[in-house]
Amino acid sequence: MWKFFHKLASPPHFYRLAAVFVPWLAVPAVALIGYGVYAGLFLAPMDYQQGDAFRIIYVHVPSAYLSIMAYMIMAVSGGIGLIWRMKLAHAVAAAAAPLGAAFTFLALVTGSIWGRPMWGTWWEWGDPRLTSELILLFLYFGYMALRSAIDDTAKADKASAVLALVGVVNVVIVHFSVEWWSSLHQGQTLMKEGGPAMDPGMLYPLLAMILGFTFLFGSLLLRRVRTEVLFRERRTRWVREMILSPEGS
């Protein structure tokens, strides 16, 4: 068991292993998202209140969930890198940040487009989730800015890991304080806590989309980590040998 982890932490081993995993994640992702898009847009019944506008949920909810997930991955792998000095974990954190920011942005844009027919406005400060998501996006920006400001990779890894860990504590506080704040200002949200019971015809495509987005994220993350590993190890012998070998790849 431990041997597996130690091997996993070695960059050349990980580089080869990840290449095996990428298609195994990408194929289910395409299949699930394909089914989810078709079933969500054409088969799912119309919402009795929101009409067809609710269908953006099939992009919005998976992106919002991944925006948090990516931050957690970033912070946890940053913590692993700090505590056990595992270089690979830092590479994972570095690769996860732009992906997480992209999903956060997607969640914000789809939320705003959804808000237009529902609330009659592109942006509703009264909705706590939209505001928390915006702060999360700023946290991602700060993280990436700190990373790019430090030239030394090892130093950038550790400093940004500290920031990500501080940010995790803060994400929880942001969530509760924004909720308190919006309850003061009468947020006019149509969506209820927990959400109304969903028709299975609506629910299954959503679950498929959530799962599909997770697989998509996993395969994108692995691809990015591979690139990151290759870049960080560019001066080592295994990279040089691999590039010079006739098979390439």
Add this chain to the structure above:
Amino acid sequence: MSEPAPQIPGIFSGLWATARRDLLLAWKRPGDVLNPLFFFAMVCTLFPLAIGPSAEQLEFIGPGVLWVAALLSTLLSLNSLFLGDFEDGSLDQLLVSPQPLPVLALGKTLAHWLTSGLPLVLVSPILAVTYRMPASVVPVMMLTLLLGTISLSLLGSIGAALTVGLHRGTALLSLLILPLAMPVLLLGANTVSLAAGNDIYTTGVWALGAYAIASLSLAPYATAAALRISNE
């Protein structure tokens, strides 16, 4: 290891020595303390000029403006928290000292709060009056600012430690700290607004107090870790 270990002063003397040194430095260069205060006053002046002198409007936006100005002026002074020590090498002395680094970092943060947060709290009533804040609300505002600036100084010390020695540190520091500071701003400004509207505001005060205590107990460790990383 045959020699007996030298007698090391207790952690409180370490804390006090660091704080005292920074306070003394601030006393010798009063500009560093006064500039953020002037900045605070000027930002508060900008809003009436931009929005217009309507009394109702000013009364309405007052708590928010004062809080945003306090946050910005704290940010302004944070950049120099570790910078001077980094440049003249005394930061290295702190790092190699046998005292626990979190305590020394706390000492520096304490001095920062005493020279930036506390003066802000004391000056704020003057500005609040220009925003027509009722006299009954002023103590609430001072209390929220008192608790809030403690949290801001502590949060800011993490950011200052992470960015010490980096070029273009100031803009980066704001980018790092502002998202972290948003809950403090939100709690502080809205608590004052609630008090101004004769509403129940105790929830906000308790939450700010909890935030201050939590950051007091956690932030020094993050600051110490960040200082070690920045000075490798």
